[in-house]
Amino acid sequence: MERLLALWVEPLSEERPDGSVLRDYLRVLDALEVLCPFVEPVRLGLCTLPLRGPSRFFGGDEAVFAAVRQIVRDVLGLDVALGVAEGLFCAELAARQGVVLHAGQTTAFRRVQPLAALGHKELATTGRSLGIYSVGDFADLDASRVAERFNAAVRVLHRVARGELAELPGQRDTRLSARLRDARGEDIKGDEQVSFFGQRSAGDDRARAAAHRVRHRLGPDGVLVARLRGGRAPEDRASLTPWGSPSCDERDDAPWPGRLAGPSPITSLHQPVAVELCDDADEPVRMSARGSLSAAPTSLVFAHGSRRSIVWFAGPWPLVERWWASGRRRAHVQVLLDSGEAMLLSAEVGRWWLVGIYD
Amino acid sequence: MATLRPVTLAKSRIVPLSEPWASLTPGGGLRRGSTVVVHAQPGLGGLSVGLSLLSDASAKGHWAAVVGVDDPGVVAMSDLGVDLRRVLFVPRPRGAWAEAAGDLLDGVDLLIVRPPSRASHGAARKLMDRVRERGIVLIVLTEPRAPWPLPADLSFHLVSSRWIMSSRLDARYVTLRVSGRGEAQHRGEHVVMVPDVRGRAVAR
Numbered sequence: 001m002e003r004l005l006a007l008w009v010e011p012l013s014e015e016r017p018d019g020s021v022l023r024d025y026l027r028v029l030d031a032l033e034v035l036c037p038f039v040e041p042v043r044l045g046l047c048t049l050p051l052r053g054p055s056r057f058f059g060g061d062e063a064v065f066a067a068v069r070q071i072v073r074d075v076l077g078l079d080v081a082l083g084v085a086e087g088l089f090c091a092e093l094a095a096r097q098g099v100v101l102h103a104g105q106t107t108a109f110r111r112v113q114p115l116a117a118l119g120h121k122e123l124a125t126t127g128r129s130l131g132i133y134s135v136g137d138f139a140d141l142d143a144s145r146v147a148e149r150f151n152a153a154v155r156v157l158h159r160v161a162r163g164e165l166a167e168l169p170g171q172r173d174t175r176l177s178a179r180l181r182d183a184r185g186e187d188i189k190g191d192e193q194v195s196f197f198g199q200r201s202a203g204d205d206r207a208r209a210a211a212h213r214v215r216h217r218l219g220p221d222g223v224l225v226a227r228l229r230g231g232r233a234p235e236d237r238a239s240l241t242p243w244g245s246p247s248c249d250e251r252d253d254a255p256w257p258g259r260l261a262g263p264s265p266i267t268s269l270h271q272p273v274a275v276e277l278c279d280d281a282d283e284p285v286r287m288s289a290r291g292s293l294s295a296a297p298t299s300l301v302f303a304h305g306s307r308r309s310i311v312w313f314a315g316p317w318p319l320v321e322r323w324w325a326s327g328r329r330r331a332h333v334q335v336l337l338d339s340g341e342a343m344l345l346s347a348e349v350g351r352w353w354l355v356g357i358y359d
Numbered sequence: 360m361a362t363l364r365p366v367t368l369a370k371s372r373i374v375p376l377s378e379p380w381a382s383l384t385p386g387g388g389l390r391r392g393s394t395v396v397v398h399a400q401p402g403l404g405g406l407s408v409g410l411s412l413l414s415d416a417s418a419k420g421h422w423a424a425v426v427g428v429d430d431p432g433v434v435a436m437s438d439l440g441v442d443l444r445r446v447l448f449v450p451r452p453r454g455a456w457a458e459a460a461g462d463l464l465d466g467v468d469l470l471i472v473r474p475p476s477r478a479s480h481g482a483a484r485k486l487m488d489r490v491r492e493r494g495i496v497l498i499v500l501t502e503p504r505a506p507w508p509l510p511a512d513l514s515f516h517l518v519s520s521r522w523i524m525s526s527r528l529d530a531r532y533v534t535l536r537v538s539g540r541g542e543a544q545h546r547g548e549h550v551v552m553v554p555d556v557r558g559r560a561v562a563r
Binding site: 203204206207208209210211213214217218222223224225226227239240243261262263264265266267268269270312314315334336337339340341342356357358359 | 435463
C-alpha cells in the first residue's frame, strides 16, 4: 500500500462561525498543490498526499517534510504535525504522534495503538473488560467471534484493526469537497478559461458546468487541467492541476538549455515506476558518476518480475539541476522494446524509473 | 454580455480535423453524433493517434474531455497541436468512467474515452445514443483486451508501427486501417507519421 504523508493542523480542525477555518484550510491545500497535485483533503485540519512522487522529486522524505512545514508556516504562521504511514487510519495516528513509518512498518504500528484509537467508546470499554487493550489484541480476535458479540459498526472496525480496511468510517468528511467547491467559487470566476477573443463563450460556460458535475461526482481532483511551464524533462514541464484551483503559473514556452530533444512521451507517469535495466549477462546496468552506462541494456525488468527485451536504446542524457537547495542528478535513457513499444527511463538516486511511454 | 460561438459554427455538422486526418475521413472531419474507435495494441501509437484528433478542434475553440487516460503527456499533446486550455482531463474515473463521460456530454464537442476494461454492451449503447442525441463526437480508445462491443461509425485500426531512430527516437510511422459505415466504408490503409521529430502528426 502507498505511503501517505498526513498533515494535521489542530487549530484548523474546528470551524469558527465566520467560516475562516475553511478558508485557511483551502489556502493551505492550494499552497500544497504547488508541491504535489494530488493533495487530498480529508476533513478540516487533516489532509494527505502520496509521499513517493514528491519524495523522488525533492530528493528524499526529509526534503518534502521541510518544504511542507515551510509552506504551512508561510500560509498560516502555524506548525504542522506530520506523519507517514500506509492507509489513512494509520497516517492520521502517525501525524498526531509525529511518527514517520517506513514501508512495512505500518502493521506493527497499528497493532500497538490503544483500542480507543478506533474511536468507539463502547468497544474500548467492553474491550477492557475482556482484557483487550490494543488494536492488535482486537485484530487477533476471530472475525466470527466479533460477529457474534458486536454489531455491524464494530465488525467494520475489526476489519480496520486487521488492516483489511485502510480508513475508519467517518474519518473522511464526505461533504468537505462540496464545501471547498463553494468556498472556491470566487477563485473559479477569476480563473476562467478565456476564449480567443478574451471573452467567455457559451461553449466555455457549458464546459465549466460539465467540469463541475464531474468534480461533484469524483471529488476535488477528479477533473484536471493541463498547464505547461519551463523545465527540461517532459515530466517536469507538464503539470496537471485540479480544475478550478488558482493558476500558479502561465504557459512558458521559452527554450530551456538541456531540454530533451525530439518527441515527448504521450504517457507521462505522475508516479514513476521503479524498474531494473539489465545487460546481456543479466547484470544490472548502472549509471556512473560521470554519466555513462556500465553496459548496454538488453532487458527491462519490472518489480513484479515481468521482463521485456530491449532491442535499441539511446542516451544517457544527463541533467544536473540545482533546485530546492539540493543538487539533483538525473539522466534519461530511451529504450525500444521488441514489441515495438518505446519508453523513457530516468536514472535517479541510484535506480531506474519508467517515466514515460511513447504510446 | 455578448456570447461568442467557437470560430467554426457550432451548428456545423462536422467537428474539424487537421491533416493528416482530414483527408482520411469522409467530409474531412468528424461527423457530429458519431462514434469513432481508435484500436491499437497498447504502446504502439493508438494514444497519440486518438489525442491528435483533438488538435484542430481545440485550436478552433471546441472543448474536449479525456476520460480514463491515466497519465496524459501534456507536453506531447501540446506538440501535437492540442490547445490544452480547452481540454478537461478525468484521468482516474475509477469504476465510474461511463458516468463521468455522461456528465461531460453537455459540456464538450469531443469526448475521448478509454474504458479501463471491456465496456458492457448496455453502457456502450447508452453512451453512443446520448452522443448522437447531443450531437457531439465520441472517440473511444480500445485495445485487444478491451474492445468496444458495438460497431463504430468510423474506426482507425492501428496495424503496425515503426520507429525511426538516430541518436534518439526521432519519429514513428504508423499504419492505420480506416473503415466505417456508409461513406466511410473501405477507406483502406494509410501511413501517418506520429509523432514526427517535432512531435506533430503529419502525412507521410
